[in-house]
Amino acid sequence: xxxxxxxxxxxxxxxxxxxxxxxxxxxxxxxxxxxxxxxxxxxxxxxxxxxxxxxxxxxxxxxxxxxxxxxxxxxxxxxxxxxxxxxxxxxxxxxxxxxxxxxxxxxxxxxxxxxxxxxxxxxxxxxxxxxxxxxxxxxxxxxxx
Amino acid sequence: xxxxxxxxxxxxxxxxxxxxxxxxxxxxxxxxxxxxxxxxxxxxxxxxxxxxxxxxxxxxxxxxxxxxxxxxxxxxxxxxxxxxxxxxxxxxxxxxxxxxxxxxxxxxxxxxxxxxxxxxxxxxxxxxxxxxxxxxxxxxxxxxxxxxxxxxxxxxxxxxxxxxxxxxxxxxxxxxxxxxxxxxxxxxxxxxxxxxxxxxxxxxxxxxxxxxxxxxxxxxxxxxxxxxxxxxxxxxxxxxxxxxxxxxxxxxxxxxxxxxxxxxxxxxxxxxxxxxxxxxxxxxxxxxxxxxxxxxxxxxxxxxxxxxxxxxxxxxxxxxxxxxxxxxxxxxxxxxxxxxxxxxxxxxxxxxxxxxxxxxxxxxxxxxxxxxxxxxxxxxxxxxxxxxxxxxxxxxxxxxxxxxxxxxxxxxxxxxxxxx
Numbered sequence: 001x002x003x004x005x006x007x008x009x010x011x012x013x014x015x016x017x018x019x020x021x022x023x024x025x026x027x028x029x030x031x032x033x034x035x036x037x038x039x040x041x042x043x044x045x046x047x048x049x050x051x052x053x054x055x056x057x058x059x060x061x062x063x064x065x066x067x068x069x070x071x072x073x074x075x076x077x078x079x080x081x082x083x084x085x086x087x088x089x090x091x092x093x094x095x096x097x098x099x100x101x102x103x104x105x106x107x108x109x110x111x112x113x114x115x116x117x118x119x120x121x122x123x124x125x126x127x128x129x130x131x132x133x134x135x136x137x138x139x140x141x142x143x144x145x
Numbered sequence: 146x147x148x149x150x151x152x153x154x155x156x157x158x159x160x161x162x163x164x165x166x167x168x169x170x171x172x173x174x175x176x177x178x179x180x181x182x183x184x185x186x187x188x189x190x191x192x193x194x195x196x197x198x199x200x201x202x203x204x205x206x207x208x209x210x211x212x213x214x215x216x217x218x219x220x221x222x223x224x225x226x227x228x229x230x231x232x233x234x235x236x237x238x239x240x241x242x243x244x245x246x247x248x249x250x251x252x253x254x255x256x257x258x259x260x261x262x263x264x265x266x267x268x269x270x271x272x273x274x275x276x277x278x279x280x281x282x283x284x285x286x287x288x289x290x291x292x293x294x295x296x297x298x299x300x301x302x303x304x305x306x307x308x309x310x311x312x313x314x315x316x317x318x319x320x321x322x323x324x325x326x327x328x329x330x331x332x333x334x335x336x337x338x339x340x341x342x343x344x345x346x347x348x349x350x351x352x353x354x355x356x357x358x359x360x361x362x363x364x365x366x367x368x369x370x371x372x373x374x375x376x377x378x379x380x381x382x383x384x385x386x387x388x389x390x391x392x393x394x395x396x397x398x399x400x401x402x403x404x405x406x407x408x409x410x411x412x413x414x415x416x417x418x419x420x421x422x423x424x425x426x427x428x429x430x431x432x433x434x435x436x437x438x439x440x441x442x443x444x445x446x447x448x449x450x451x452x453x454x455x456x457x458x459x460x461x462x463x464x465x466x467x468x469x470x471x472x473x474x475x476x477x478x479x480x481x482x483x484x485x486x487x488x489x490x491x492x493x494x495x496x497x498x499x500x501x502x503x504x505x506x507x508x509x510x511x512x513x514x515x516x517x518x519x520x521x522x523x524x525x526x527x528x529x530x531x532x533x534x535x536x537x538x539x540x541x542x543x544x545x546x547x548x549x550x551x552x553x554x555x556x557x558x559x560x561x562x563x564x565x
Binding site: 007008009010012013014015016017019020041043047050051054055056057058072073074075077078079110111112113114115116117118119123126128 | 219228229230231232233234237262268269270271272273305307308309310311312313324325326327328329330345386387388389390394395396426430460462464468472473476477479480483484486
């Protein structure tokens with residue numbers, strides 16, 4: 001983490017990259033992690049918490065082993081993202097924001113991922129997967145089960 | 146047509162450094178640093194009519210000239226790669242396929258404004274783009290294009306690639322600065338402008354990725370060449386991102402001023418399944434929607450402004466005759482409600498009200514006065530907020546209601562008839 005903070009004029013400016021670093025390592029940002037990061041960067045813990053809760057990519061609850069982030073913004077909506085989202089929901093029996101009881105899958109519905117040329121698009125565990133259809137979703141679910 | 150920014154797209158991106166060097170790479174940076182003065186570089190860019198391609202269209206050279214020369218504080222260049230405007234995906238291509246074009250542009254820009262440190266703020270979802278840029282930065286350090294005393298001159302430049310974390314508002318330049326300082330991305334009140342009080346309280350230039358990537362070719366080939374590529378007061382080409390109901394969605398580099406009709410029908414292959422066009426967003430979701438009778442408009446900043454829309458980020462979203470415009474408006478409102486940062490009450494509360502209102506109209510549960518309410522709320526967001534997000538909500542959503550009013554009315558009337 002010292003390597004990260006060394007790049008910045010002010011230590012606190014490293015908060016976002018430090019949070020990413022912790023989240024990659026631990027899977028989420030726990031309250032304990034918030035406390036430790038606050039001490040490390042010499043900023044109030046409430047400040048760390050408000051940043052964690054402001055940015056969509058930081059999470060404080062675990063996600064499934066395979067996480068669907070499906071785009072619902074205009075270009076994807078025009079090319080059928082609603083159907084894709086409904087299909088994932090019915091296949092897995094979960095709603096956006098939920099994880100399957102076995103912890104294998106979770107689903108988020110997100111705003112524009114910046115890949116509208118391949119709409120409808122999603123990120124599956126951070127990897128962009130475009131030109132979605134029900135068959136592709138089924139293949140992913142069967143493979144990751 | 147001569148391609149500029151996209152000339153290396155489609156090549157093997159693992160070889161981007163080798164390919165870039167073969168194609169006169171870093172020659173413009175060397176020319177700027179060894180043959181030109183900082184003021185000379187700024188003049189060249191001013192004369193090129195290069196404008197901010199992130200969306201605002203502000204003249205780039207003019208922006209650079211606002212950096213005070215007598216200020217003893219360090220100066221910063223911040224590159225905005227927080228590409229989040231729905232319908233836009235061009236900067237991703239530059240970062241992934243030709244990152245050295247951006248790095249060379251950074252070198253020249255830093256020299257022009259006499260800055261020794263640049264930050265590139267890459268949106269959090271773009272992990273691949275982040276990786277390819279970081280890799281290219283490492284290559285540039287190794288080759289002596291970045292670091293201390295670059296290319297045998299006495300000039301130092303450090304570049305930090307910084308990850309965002311999923312917040313549209315951080316694409317707003319002062320929201321981005323706040324975020325880069327490790328805070329929530331709440332936009333700042335202006336003035337003071339970033340050129341005077343920017344990152345860490347120091348003079349700062351903030352430019353979009355594509356804008357900076359255009360700088361090396363301008364230095365290499367001269368501003369006159371660049372001016373003639375585009376149209377009046379809009380120098381050069383730009384990357385148009387076409388999506389929605391078209392045959393060939395994708396990136397098209399075309400001169401500023403190319404007619405929208407040509408982009409949709411010639412380059413993107415026309416409407417899906419031979420259907421008719423119903424509406425088109427010309428510059429990202431914030432831009433007011435256009436109707437088919439308006440598509441002969443030239444796609445440059447001034448022509449689109451003249452017909453009440455905006456060139457914005459170059460994101461062209463096409464909607465065919467089957468599109469329910471109430472649905473399209475609701476999707477736009479849902480985006481705004483989700484991405485409002487929450488700092489100003491008119492936007493924080495208003496965007497949510499508008500979304501819920503449009504959702505009722507779309508789902509057929511609207512009350513007769515909902516359309517009047519909608520106009521009232523929408524018109525009280527724009528102009529009452531710190532940043533331009535509120536204006537975007539107003540401009541965007543009023544365009545749907547005014548241009549397709551009958552669709553909204555018939556949905557509400559249908560509901561009233563049904564309940565009676």
